[in-house]
Amino acid sequence: MTPSATPVDSLPSSLVERKRRLVRERIVEAADELFSSQGFDNVSVSDIAARADVGRTTFFRYFGDKTEVVFAKEQAMLEAIALTASGETIGAARTPREAVEQLRPIVLEVCRQAAEDPAAYRRHASLVEQHLDLRARDALKTQQIAHDLAAVLQHRGTAEDVAVLAAEIALACYRTARRRATAESDLVRDTRTAFDQALAFGES
Amino acid sequence: MTPSATPVDSLPSSLVERKRRLVRERIVEAADELFSSQGFDNVSVSDIAARADVGRTTFFRYFGDKTEVVFAKEQAMLEAIALTASGETIGAARTPREAVEQLRPIVLEVCRQAAEDPAAYRRHASLVEQHLDLRARDALKTQQIAHDLAAVLQHRGTAEDVAVLAAEIALACYRTARRRATAESDLVRDTRTAFDQALAFGES
Numbered sequence: 001m002t003p004s005a006t007p008v009d010s011l012p013s014s015l016v017e018r019k020r021r022l023v024r025e026r027i028v029e030a031a032d033e034l035f036s037s038q039g040f041d042n043v044s045v046s047d048i049a050a051r052a053d054v055g056r057t058t059f060f061r062y063f064g065d066k067t068e069v070v071f072a073k074e075q076a077m078l079e080a081i082a083l084t085a086s087g088e089t090i091g092a093a094r095t096p097r098e099a100v101e102q103l104r105p106i107v108l109e110v111c112r113q114a115a116e117d118p119a120a121y122r123r124h125a126s127l128v129e130q131h132l133d134l135r136a137r138d139a140l141k142t143q144q145i146a147h148d149l150a151a152v153l154q155h156r157g158t159a160e161d162v163a164v165l166a167a168e169i170a171l172a173c174y175r176t177a178r179r180r181a182t183a184e185s186d187l188v189r190d191t192r193t194a195f196d197q198a199l200a201f202g203e204s
Numbered sequence: 205m206t207p208s209a210t211p212v213d214s215l216p217s218s219l220v221e222r223k224r225r226l227v228r229e230r231i232v233e234a235a236d237e238l239f240s241s242q243g244f245d246n247v248s249v250s251d252i253a254a255r256a257d258v259g260r261t262t263f264f265r266y267f268g269d270k271t272e273v274v275f276a277k278e279q280a281m282l283e284a285i286a287l288t289a290s291g292e293t294i295g296a297a298r299t300p301r302e303a304v305e306q307l308r309p310i311v312l313e314v315c316r317q318a319a320e321d322p323a324a325y326r327r328h329a330s331l332v333e334q335h336l337d338l339r340a341r342d343a344l345k346t347q348q349i350a351h352d353l354a355a356v357l358q359h360r361g362t363a364e365d366v367a368v369l370a371a372e373i374a375l376a377c378y379r380t381a382r383r384r385a386t387a388e389s390d391l392v393r394d395t396r397t398a399f400d401q402a403l404a405f406g407e408s
Binding site: 064096097100132133135136137139140142143146161164165168169171172173175176179180194197198199200201 | 340343344347350365
C-alpha cells in the first residue's frame with residue numbers, strides 16, 4: 001500500500017501532520033526507553049515497533065533503520081534548517097564573511113534546541129559515545145548540517161562556492177563549541193565565541 | 205597467542221615493521237579486489253583473510269572490522285599526521301590564525317597523498333558513496349582529522365582552546381575543497397584556495 005492510499009490522507013493536512021508527529025514521537029519514546037533499559041545492541045526494530053504499538057511497515061515509513069531513531073532530534077533540526085530557507089526575504093551574501101554571519105543565528109538556534117533538555121542531551125551523548133556505528137552516524141548527521149546550511153545560502157542567491165565554504169566554517173564553529181563545552185548549557189555561549197573568533201581571523 | 209609471542213618479534217624492529225606493512229597491504233589489496241568484484245555487502249572478513257592468505261586473528265590484529273579496511277589509507281594518513289607532531293621544533297601558535305597557518309601545509313600534504321592515485325581515489329569514493337555505513341564511517345574518519353590536527357598543535361604548546369578551533373577551521377577548508385573539487389587532481393589547489401579565503405575573513 002502506498003502512503004497516498006492510507007486513510008490518514010483523507011484528513012485535513014494539519015491533522016495528518018499532527019497524527020504523523022504523534023506516531024513519530026511514540027516511536028522515538030519507545031526506542032529511547034528500550035535502548036536505556038536493554039542496551040542498543042539488544043533492541044530490534046520489531047521490539048521498538050511493538051512497544052510503540054505500530055507495525056514494522058509504519059516504523060520504516062518514519063525511519064530508515066534502528067540507528068536513525070537515535071538521531072530523530074538531529075533529523076528534525078536538519079529539517080528545521082531546511083525550512084528556514086523557505087519564505088524569507090534575506091538577500092544573497094556577497095562574501096564568505098557575510099555568508100558566515102547569515103548562518104550564525106541559524107546555528108545558534110540549533111544549539112539552543114540541542115541544549116533545551118539537558119537530561120535527554122546527556123542520555124543521547126552517552127549512548128552515541130558507546131557505539132562506533134552511532135559515533136559514525138553522528139558524524140554523518142553533523143556533516144549533513146553543512147550541506148543544509150549551504151542550501152539555505154544558495155536558496156538566498158549566494159554563489160555555491162561561497163555557500164559551501166561559509167557552511168563548513170559555520171559547522172567548524174559548532175563543532176568547536178561541542179568539543180569545548182563541558183556542560184550542554186554552555187553550548188550556545190561557546191558557539192557564539194567560536195563564531196567571533198573565526199570571523200576575526202584576518203585581524204590578528 | 206599474544207602479539208609479543210609471535211616469532212616476528214625476534215627480528216630487528218625495522219624488519220618487523222616491514223613485515224607488518226606487507227601483511228597489511230596484502231589484506232587491503234585482497235579486500236579491494238573482493239569489494240570490486242563481489243560488492244561490499246557480499247564479502248566477509250573470512251573471505252578477505254582467505255584471499256590475503258592470513259588467519260582471521262591476524263586480520264583483526266590489523267583492522268577492527270571489515271569497514272576499517274575500506275579506510276586503510278585514511279587511517280595511514282591520520283597516523284602520518286600524528287607522526288608530524290613528534291620530533292619537530294616549530295613553536296606554539298599564539299593566535300587561532302597562526303595555528304591555522306601551521307596546519308595548512310599538513311592538510312595540503314594529506315590532500316596530495318589522497319589524490320596521488322586517481323584511480324584508487326575514484327574507486328574508493330564510489331564504494332563509499334553507495335553505502336550509508338561507509339559514508340558514516342568516512343564522516344567519522346574525516347572528523348578524526350580535526351582531533352589529530354588539534355593534537356599536533358597542542359604538542360607544540362598551543363593552548364587547547366586555540367588548537368581545537370584552528371583544527372576545525374582547517375578541516376572545514378579540507379571539506380570545502382572535497383566538495384568543490386570536481387576532479388581529485390584539483391583537491392590540493394582547491395584546499396589552498398579555501399585556506400586563503402578562510403584566513404582573509406576579517407578583511408572583507
